[in-house]
Amino acid sequence: MKTIVLKRGNHSYIVKETVKVLSSGGLVVFPSDTVYGLLADATNKYAINKLIEVKNRPFGKVISIFVDGWGMLDKQVEILSSQKQVLHEILPGAFTVILPSKHQVDSRLESEKNTLGIRLIKYLLINQLVRAFGKPLTATSANLSGKQPHYQLSTFQKELSSKKTQLIDLAIDAGNLPRNRPSTVIDLTKANIKVLRQGDRSVDKIYISKSEKETKKIALSIFNQNKKNVVKKPMVFIISGELGAGKTVFIKGIGEELGINNIISPTYTIAYEYPLKDKYFNKLSHFDLYQIDSAQDLEKIGIEEVLKPNNLLMFEWGEKIGNLIKVINKRAYIVYINIEYITEGSRKLRVSYNS
Structure with missing residues (x-):
């Protein structure tokens, strides 16, 4: 072989x-x-x-x-x-x-x-x-x-x-x-x-966005629908999609509502952290897994330090999350977002959850 x-x-x-x-x-x-x-x-x-x-x-x-x-x-x-x-x-x-x-x-x-x-x-x-x-x-x-x-x-x-x-x-x-x-x-x-x-996930809803502004509104709507479900757990968004699909735009939609207006994708640093003054969350941790090549790389991102109650975690390139999902699945409330390119200005956002 x-x-x-x-x-x-x-x-x-x-x-x-x-x-x-x-x-x-x-x-x-x-x-x-x-x-x-x-x-x-x-x-x-x-x-x-x-x-x-x-x-x-x-x-x-x-x-x-x-x-x-x-x-x-x-x-x-x-x-x-x-x-x-x-x-x-x-x-x-x-x-x-x-x-x-x-x-x-x-x-x-x-x-x-x-x-x-x-x-x-x-x-x-x-x-x-x-x-x-x-x-x-x-x-x-x-x-x-x-x-x-x-x-x-x-x-x-x-x-x-x-x-x-x-x-x-x-x-x-x-x-x-x-x-x-x-x-x-x-x-x-x-x-x-x-x-x-029954597999891991069931589709809850599909959204069609025709602009970045609309993607941000959809992100905020999904966030508001789910944040009240988080009790004594961190909330995790695992976002997948091809390059340029709008993963960072989605995160900006939530970040701006929380008072963060300077969100950029942490492609080369892997993670950024933003302190929050919010009723539900103390910190937003933004991860970009694009540069991740191995399990050893994943171990270096310090997930244990931020996977705590009242923290909000956002993962871009979620398809690279690997074995970290086992840890996250046990300890967090997870929302999966897949963003698909339709046309230059249109995207399909698919929301799913652990069954």
Whole structure:
């Protein structure tokens, strides 16, 4: 099994090498938005044979697929007009959606009822890979059937026999992944939406902003709706989104209400602190994780010192928070914000909470 370590500057190389392996019917261990997964060409019977053998997958147990966007999604499943609104509210995100299959993939990935699980996620590297490959990929966790999912490549490797290890052609090592549970599974095949498996988060609301001013207003509204829920805990905003999406603008909207008019993104210093004179909070700690490359870097930011009651913490580039989420999850009230670029002036803000 060849292993490539994921680094900031080698994403294009990883996509290129992974596409080569997948194109030849290979099997790849790859990080995702939840856990390490096993990727294979969803249309290649030989690749699916290997996947089923590695996982000890029982016959009839379905396997979901990754798609790169709405066009590929529409080619794989039947979608009613009444279902489109629900799909656009929850996708892309940490959800698997069950819909009637159009039978474009290996039949063993489908259920006996001819349904198929679809994943359209916010993990950029997966989306780049599926787009480069041009076909859907399997979206199953890298673990033996019935075993726990893995957040480290090394723990999965220890689980494998030498025979199974030989069936895997490539592994991408992204280090320790955040301890997110697997995706929430939603069945949309019937009139009533049914949650088959609850993941870490449920979507509470989606906002559309058409200006920076509107983004600030939305941020303040979310803050005011939630601050009263914080009792003897710090309040934490974990904000994700691509470069220029508006993460700092969101934080400014809350900061200005609290009397802070000089908020800038602490990209190179990682953290800024602002004392507050507020009924609910004593201090605002603003973190920018863009420069974080390793678990060791995360340990240096001093989270223990500020993760205290009556403190407000804001994390930009929240997708890099790694194992810190375990500590924060136990001790804080968390609001997740994902900001998506729509057009030059428009953004979609997705709010979610720990379930």
